[in-house]
Every structure is written in C-alpha cells, then in structure tokens.
Amino acid sequence: MPTTNDHDPRSHDYSLSRHDDRTLVRLGVIGLVVLCVIALFAWAAGYLSPGRLTPARFTEAFRQVNGFHSGFRRNHAKGVCVSGYFDSNGQGMTLSRAGVFRPGETPVFGRFSLPGGNPYVADTPKTVRGMALNFSLADGEVWRTAMVDIAVFAVRTPREFLEQLLASRADPRTGKPDPTRLAAFLDKYPEVARALHVIAAHPFSSGFANATYNGLDAFRFTNAAGDSHAVRWSFVPEDAFAPDSPTAAQRQDRNYLFDALIARAKLGAIRWHLILTVASQGDPTNDATLPWPANSARVDAGTLVLNSVQDEADGRCRDVNFDPLILPAGIAPSDDPMLSARSAVYSRDFTLREGEAKRPSAVQFAAVR
Amino acid sequence: MSSTTRFTPLSRILHWLMAIMVIAMLFIGIGMVSSVADYHWLLSVHRPLGISILVLVAIRLINRLVHRPPPLPRDMPAWQRAAGEGSHILLYILLFLIPLVGWGMLSAGDYPIQLYGALHLPHILPHSAPLYSVLRRTHTVLAFILFATFIVHFSAALMHALVYRDGVFQSMAP
Numbered sequence: 001m002p003t004t005n006d007h008d009p010r011s012h013d014y015s016l017s018r019h020d021d022r023t024l025v026r027l028g029v030i031g032l033v034v035l036c037v038i039a040l041f042a043w044a045a046g047y048l049s050p051g052r053l054t055p056a057r058f059t060e061a062f063r064q065v066n067g068f069h070s071g072f073r074r075n076h077a078k079g080v081c082v083s084g085y086f087d088s089n090g091q092g093m094t095l096s097r098a099g100v101f102r103p104g105e106t107p108v109f110g111r112f113s114l115p116g117g118n119p120y121v122a123d124t125p126k127t128v129r130g131m132a133l134n135f136s137l138a139d140g141e142v143w144r145t146a147m148v149d150i151a152v153f154a155v156r157t158p159r160e161f162l163e164q165l166l167a168s169r170a171d172p173r174t175g176k177p178d179p180t181r182l183a184a185f186l187d188k189y190p191e192v193a194r195a196l197h198v199i200a201a202h203p204f205s206s207g208f209a210n211a212t213y214n215g216l217d218a219f220r221f222t223n224a225a226g227d228s229h230a231v232r233w234s235f236v237p238e239d240a241f242a243p244d245s246p247t248a249a250q251r252q253d254r255n256y257l258f259d260a261l262i263a264r265a266k267l268g269a270i271r272w273h274l275i276l277t278v279a280s281q282g283d284p285t286n287d288a289t290l291p292w293p294a295n296s297a298r299v300d301a302g303t304l305v306l307n308s309v310q311d312e313a314d315g316r317c318r319d320v321n322f323d324p325l326i327l328p329a330g331i332a333p334s335d336d337p338m339l340s341a342r343s344a345v346y347s348r349d350f351t352l353r354e355g356e357a358k359r360p361s362a363v364q365f366a367a368v369r
Numbered sequence: 370m371s372s373t374t375r376f377t378p379l380s381r382i383l384h385w386l387m388a389i390m391v392i393a394m395l396f397i398g399i400g401m402v403s404s405v406a407d408y409h410w411l412l413s414v415h416r417p418l419g420i421s422i423l424v425l426v427a428i429r430l431i432n433r434l435v436h437r438p439p440p441l442p443r444d445m446p447a448w449q450r451a452a453g454e455g456s457h458i459l460l461y462i463l464l465f466l467i468p469l470v471g472w473g474m475l476s477a478g479d480y481p482i483q484l485y486g487a488l489h490l491p492h493i494l495p496h497s498a499p500l501y502s503v504l505r506r507t508h509t510v511l512a513f514i515l516f517a518t519f520i521v522h523f524s525a526a527l528m529h530a531l532v533y534r535d536g537v538f539q540s541m542a543p
Contacts, residue, residue, distance in 0.1 A: 012535040030527040044396045046403035142481040319498045329487035344408035355502035
C-alpha cells in the first residue's frame with residue numbers, strides 16, 4: 001500500500017481545504033461506519049428493543065406491586081440473619097468435587113425471610129418461607145443459595161414470573177388482586193396452574209425451624225472423576241413437622257413466625273440435613289415447575305447447624321446478594337432459564353438497595369448467640 | 370516504510386489484542402446488565418476478561434515507557450497532537466481504572482471474585498454498602514466515557530487512514 005512521505009511537511013491536508021469528491025465520499029464512509037458502531041452498542045444495551053426482558057423491568061414491577069421501601073430487598077423484604085456451620089459427612093463428594101462436600105465444617109451465614117416486597121408484612125400461615133445461605137469454603141470459594149419451602153417453583157420462565165407478578169398487583173379499587181386478571185394468567189400458562197396445585201398439596205409448617213427448604217432449580221454437579229449429574233437440593237429439618245395453626249395470641253403478633261424462630265434458637269442449635277436429589281434419565285432440568293419422581297436417588301450430604309439469630313442491622317446477611325449462581329467449582333448452572341434471570345434481577349436489586357437509605361427491619365430483637 | 374515510523378511489533382500486538390478485548394468488553398458489559406437470559410454467561414466472561422485487560426494494560430504501559438512511539442508528522446496541527454496525546458492518556462487511565470473499580474466494587478459488595486473454576490482473586494476493599502454503591506455507579510460512568518473515547522479514537526484512526534493519509538494509521542496498522 002502506498003503511503004505518503006512522512007517527512008514532507010506540505011503533503012497532508014489537515015484543514016480539509018481541498019473538498020474534492022473523493023474526500024467527501026471518504027468522510028461520508030467514516031461517518032457511516034462510526035454511526036453503525038454506535039447503533040450496535042445501542043442495540044446491545046437494549047435501547048432499540050423496548051420489548052426485551054431486562055432486569056430493570058423486574059425490579060420496576062416489584063416497585064409497582066409493593067411500593068417503594070428504601071434500602072430493602074425488592075422481594076423477600078422481611079427477614080432476619082442467622083449463622084452457624086455446615087457439617088459435611090463426605091457423601092456429597094460422590095456427586096461434586098466442591099470443597100464444601102469434603103468431610104468437615106464450613107462456616108455458614110444466612111437469612112430467613114418472607115416473600116414479597118413489603119418489609120412490614122404480617123406473618124400468616126399461608127406465607128411461603130425463605131431460607132438463603134452463604135457457605136464460605138476453605139479455599140476462598142463461596143456457595144450461595146436462596147430457597148423456599150414449596151415443592152416446586154410456580155413459574156417456568158422469567159416472562160411467566162413477570163406476568164404473574166403484574167397479575168397479582170392489587171386493584172386500586174378493591175385493594176386486592178383482580179381475580180379475572182389472575183384467571184387469565186393461569187389460562188395462558190397451564191403449567192403454572194399445575195405447579196400451584198402441587199404446591200397447595202403440601203401444608204406449611206408451624207415455623208421457620210421445621211420447614212423443608214428447596215433449591216427448586218436443577219444444577220449440574222461434577223465429581224472429582226469428572227462424572228456429571230443434574231441435582232436439586234433440599235434442607236430437611238430435624239425439628240418435627242407440624243402444620244401451621246397459630247394460636248390466638250400468635251394471630252395478634254405480626255412477627256409470630258420470626259418470634260417463634262428467635263424463641264426456638266434460644267433452646268439450642270437448629271439442624272437441617274442437606275439432601276441432594278439426583279435426576280434420572282429424562283427428568284426435566286429446565287423446568288422447576290415439575291417435580292422429580294419420589295423414588296429419585298438421594299444423598300444426605302451432611303448437617304446444617306444454625307446456632308445464632310441476629311436482626312438485619314446486626315447480622316451479616318443484609319448487605320449480601322444471595323445470588324443463586326454464586327457457586328463453587330463442582331456445582332454449575334443447569335439449562336433452567338430461571339437461574340440466569342434470578343442472578344440478573346438479584347444483582348440489579350442489590351445495586352439499587354445498597355445505594356438507598358437503610359431503615360430498621362420490622363423484626364427487632366437482641367441477638368441470640 | 371522504515372521501522373522508525375512504526376510502533377514496535379510488540380506494541381502493535383498489544384494494541385490490536387487489547388482493541389478486540391476492550392470492544393468486546395464494552396458490548397458484554399452493556400449487554401449483560403440489560404439481559405436476563407444472557408446475564409450469567411456474559412458475566413462469566415466479563416470478570417476474567419476485565420482482569421486480563423488490567424494485566425495487559427500494565428504490560429503495555431511499561432512497554433510504552435520503554436519504547437517511545439514513532440514521531441507524528443511535522444505538519445500535524447497542534448490541536449490534533451494535543452487531542453491525540455490527551456485521548457491516549459485518558460485511554461490508559463480508563464483501562465487501569467475500570468477493571469480496578471470493578472474488582473473493588475465486587476470486594477465492597479462481598480461477592481467472590483471468580484475468574485475460572487475455583488480460581489478467584491482476593492478482596493481489595495472492605496465490605497461496605499455505600500462503597501459498593503458508589504463504585505458500581507462509577508464503573509458504569511467510566512465505561513460510557515471509555516466508549517465515547519473509543520469512538521473518538523476510532524474516528525481519528527479512520528481519518529488518518531482514509532483522509533489525511535499521513536502514515537499515522539500505518540504506524541499502528543497490524
């Protein structure tokens with residue numbers, strides 16, 4: 001390619017004084033190329049596709065449904081912090097090479113919560129309970145999981161989640177969700193109606209301490225030999241199940257579930273078994289609305305011991321994102337579309353609330369240690 | 370073309386390698402925060418790519434200090450020299466700052482800084498909600514400034530290559 005002589009001071013037209021056609025065409029081409037790059041960036045940012053499911057649409061929908069509560073999570077807003085450890089028995093190593101499954105103890109902190117974006121919501125027997133956990137592995141890796149005590153997830157895809165959230169918005173005239181809108185949503189998505197049926201078949205327990213918490217989404221476990229399995233996990237309580245039927249006194253207490261947890265913690269450590277359920281050929285990994293067969297292979301990987309409860313301002317859990325895709329090597333996401341969506345929306349939520357003024361939790365108490 | 374009018378082969382390799390990485394990074398960054406379906410895999414690339422850019426820009430700065438760049442054409446107007454010099458300094462600053470702010474913000478947000486598999490980096494800042502929030506916003510603002518600076522740099526490169534034809538583009542051409 002011919003090049004101009006760098007040492008000839010007369011040869012370059014930096015002021016563009018010549019205005020010949022070739023120069024104009026070249027300027028036009030440059031302008032067009034640069035505009036194309038900017039347009040491509042705008043497309044990647046979603047500016048050109050208003051229909052795209054963005055994390056911001058989810059956090060905005062939560063705000064529309066629940067109102068704005070400064071500094072609180074957009075979902076699972078009401079909660080308390082807990083801490084303890086996971087005592088692995090080594091059995092989980094048959095499925096995953098993650099260090100958390102080697103025999104021994106891993107420090108844990110977590111959070112019990114109620115779903116919904118209202119941090120002052122009253123506890124009721126019909127409320128789903130949540131347990132989120134952070135395992136701090138010896139090699140510096142972290143495993144986080146956010147679970148609930150229902151048997152399957154109510155929706156299969158992020159779009160269904162958003163539509164369900166918006167359909168459950170209170171009608172300003174009645175203060176309650178519009179039943180026709182909910183019915184139309186269920187007609188549109190029969191798998192959601194089926195999942196709600198499965199969920200309704202399992203009564204809620206009398207407290208946080210005797211509930212079974214399910215990860216619901218499938219994950220890909222890989223062991224040291226390189227064998228890979230799809231796994232769903234659950235934390236099954238040692239405290240005996242009893243159906244929730246609050247006493248008259250409890251019905252007066254807006255925090256009766258949390259207060260019962262605090263009272264239970266004063267009696268001693270609360271324990272759960274980590275049960276890993278292994279998929280068989282054909283079990284769905286991309287649809288958390290479908291249960292796996294009752295006779296699936298199960299591994300009891302060890303005991304979660306929670307021996308301390310703190311309110312959110314005191315505890316470790318408030319300013320942490322329990323992103324379900326913070327995973328150690330040996331646990332990887334499955335093809336479940338909810339996982340990436342949850343990760344994206346939790347992250348957006350975390351970024352929003354960490355920049356907002358923090359207000360005290362509805363559940364205030366002296367820490368139990 | 371004599372060798373003294375071009376950047377050294379190492380400089381050119383670093384420039385074009387980083388050009389691909391940084392442009393990919395800008396699109397991955399803006400794409401992942403506006404997507405639920407692609408968020409996770411884009412983020413999984415974003416972190417190790419960002420740290421790679423941080424390592425490369427450090428090598429590149431040392432290389433730049435050791436090897437002086439070829440001289441600009443003598444008749445180039447002073448404002449263009451100043452604009453070129455200024456945008457290059459800004460690019461160096463941003464290529465250091467954006468990955469460091471990203472690393473710092475994940476530290477302040479108490480996230481593990483995963484690169485690949487079990488490989489991860491230590492935290493460089495204490496866990497702090499307000500610090501996370503400020504750094505998270507700074508990360509985005511700096512990324513937009515980087516994109517704008519890249520557009521200016523890219524436009525100027527095309528002007529040198531197609532309109533001025535003064536050998537400046539050739540000096541860094543692959």
